[in-house]
Amino acid sequence: MGDSEIKAADVAVIGGGPGGMAAAVAAKRAGAERVLILEPDFDLGGILPQCIHDGFGTFVMKERLTGPEYADHYKSLVADSGVECLLNTMVLEIDEDRTILAVNPAQGVLRIKSRAVVLAMGCRERTRFQLLIPGTRPAGVFTAGAVQRLVNIEGYLPGKRAVILGSGDIGLIMARRLKLEGVEVEGVYEILPRPSGLTRNVVQCLHDYDIPLYLEHTITMIHGKKRVEGVTVSRVDARRKPIPGSQRFVSCDTVVLSVGLIPENELSEKIGIMMDPVTGGPLVDEWMETSIPGIFACGNVVNVYDLVDYVTYTGEIAGQGAARFIKGELPERNPVRVMAGPGIRLVVPQQVTPARAVEPFSLYLRAEEAGTNVRITVKCGDRIIARRRERAVKPPEMIRLIISPEKLKEAATGGALLVELADEGGTRDERT
């Protein structure tokens, strides 16, 4: 590929969704000159243009926007800031020295030498084949995001009578959307004893439209030759195993899967970036810098955040970090680990160099279990760095904990930070 076009950039952002757009604009504002977004779709925005429902941007914009509105806002910021966008451009490879190999129909093969890289590829949906649902392989089995694209962008309905497996947010949103478009939604089946999506979506998408939610249920067989003809659903026990005798046949022509999202890290893994097995994304620090200096990551490629606002925040930090990196303004790393202690399932970032303060410094956490009147504590040895009471926590609702840089610097000598969640003794049953 000796004749491929060579381009130079200060900061190359891989992916033009909300994380990538925020990173590019932030890098430009922080003084990076040649900032480039590489986006495989024909337009910027990532998944937002098909998320036509509202509720985006309540933190960042202080109003409830729809996905397309949130995307348009950032698209105009990108356009005004002088960021260059290469659309219809697929990145195939990134080297450790930040040379990017990409292709597009206009230029063919492209090589881009960039001084810093921000990974912003987002996430993808889990499919039937990752769940190993037995049965035939008829048409009519979709992921919720694919249905969302068909209905909201391309103008097709997926079928006439749908069963939804999994109660992730996109599944709940699509249950309502299909119902409004005249598709019969037989029910939502969730293997866990609690919904996976936000309570707001359970209430406004299912309760509002009398769509039943079957907890501790799953699909145990898909039937149909050419097209889905129905599914067998079964109740499951505490170990999520189908209970014999509980099965029931449900007639439908469409199965919609909303069974989880996976950070999209094929590129990151090829470069040899260190990954976190819990989040499925790269290990990052306070500037969203990965284990390879000069390669940053933000948004859902790092961890599946529940809110686009959080994706935007991490994008802004990664973009600023990348600009500082190329200007030699990022002090050397001397990281301590940030560990998820009792009661906490995951924490991002997973490491921090206390002297490289970033403001505001936020930890994003997910609770292990639902609880009320709990206390979240960030400790460094015996020293308490941050502490917050929460009236209620739920695993689907991510918690953002802001820590003052001064407090963080105090921790510099104490070793790893430990995040814990515990019951606030005695107050559990008090009602105010």
Next chain:
Amino acid sequence: MSGLNTSLTCILCPMSCVLELTVEDGRVIQLSGNNCKLGPTYAEKEMINPTRTLTTTVEIEGARIARLPVKTQGEIPKSMILECIRDIGRIKVKAPIRRGEVVLENVAGTGINVIATRDLS
């Protein structure tokens, strides 16, 4: 008229209190299950005059995609959602269109306009 007993989940915070309430003559006369003072306000609104912002799509001609996303510019009564969806489903627009542009006035007689939520050309 005797009171109607019902329950609903408060969505104002992650506590998600399940409110048990009795409604009589269009008023909430009894309420339990709330853990804070926002519970009664939420219950009152949801039982007496629930409203929603409705988002959907309309057919668009001459654009690179087939559907234009739209929303009601304000909240409409929850009971009017299906009428509004039917009304909005009848319209067709032509590109180019700007975000915020009104595509349908006074949807289903609610007094609320329907606007485009993206630029499309």
